[in-house]
Amino acid sequence: MLFATRDLELRKIDFRTTLAPGQIDFMDSGLRQTSPLEASGTAELVNGMDDIRVQGHLSASFEINCDRCLEPVSLPMGDDFDLVYRPAEAEQGPEEKAITGEDAEVGYYEGSGIELGDVVREQVLLWMPAHVLCSDSCKGICPMCGANRNREACACRAPKLDERWKALENLKSGE
Ligand SMILES: [Zn+2]
Numbered sequence: 001m002l003f004a005t006r007d008l009e010l011r012k013i014d015f016r017t018t019l020a021p022g023q024i025d026f027m028d029s030g031l032r033q034t035s036p037l038e039a040s041g042t043a044e045l046v047n048g049m050d051d052i053r054v055q056g057h058l059s060a061s062f063e064i065n066c067d068r069c070l071e072p073v074s075l076p077m078g079d080d081f082d083l084v085y086r087p088a089e090a091e092q093g094p095e096e097k098a099i100t101g102e103d104a105e106v107g108y109y110e111g112s113g114i115e116l117g118d119v120v121r122e123q124v125l126l127w128m129p130a131h132v133l134c135s136d137s138c139k140g141i142c143p144m145c146g147a148n149r150n151r152e153a154c155a156c157r158a159p160k161l162d163e164r165w166k167a168l169e170n171l172k173s174g175e
């Protein structure tokens with residue numbers, strides 16, 4: 001679905017749509033969409049009809065791997081959004097325009113308008129947390145044997161570190 005400036009010049013566009021998993025590429029974010037994504041809202045021209053503002057609500061379920069143990073963690077999303085897109089060529093102009101709404105994030109569009117899919121992808125990437133743990137107490141993966149230490153207590157220790165400390169202690173006691 002394209003929000004074309006020539007259509008938006010006539011009227012704002014209300015949208016309500018469902019995007020199946022796979023319809024939007026979340027690129028290398030690591031996110032996997034596990035439910036249909038519901039997107040609804042309004043697109044309109046603002047700031048002297050130059051900028052496209054898209055506001056609305058997104059809901060979907062995602063999954064991402066835990067930073068420490070790499071097990072999948074589910075991330076339900078229910079998020080309001082408010083994005084402003086200005087023409088890419090406008091940035092070359094000398095005068096800066098004020099942005100409508102203090103909470104709005106600003107992006108750029110080229111050509112005849114902006115695709116809903118691009119708006120949705122951008123908002124999901126803004127929303128996703130930078131770090132995800134399956135739990136605060138996740139013990140992660142053993143760097144030596146690869147065991148998930150939440151599930152099994154492996155017998156690995158950190159012998160190198162222990163030996164170094166011992167060597168240091170011997171050094172001290174020998175003085
Ligand atoms: Zn974990």
Ligand SMILES: [Zn+2]
Nearest residue numbers: 142145154156
């Ligand atoms: Zn281990």
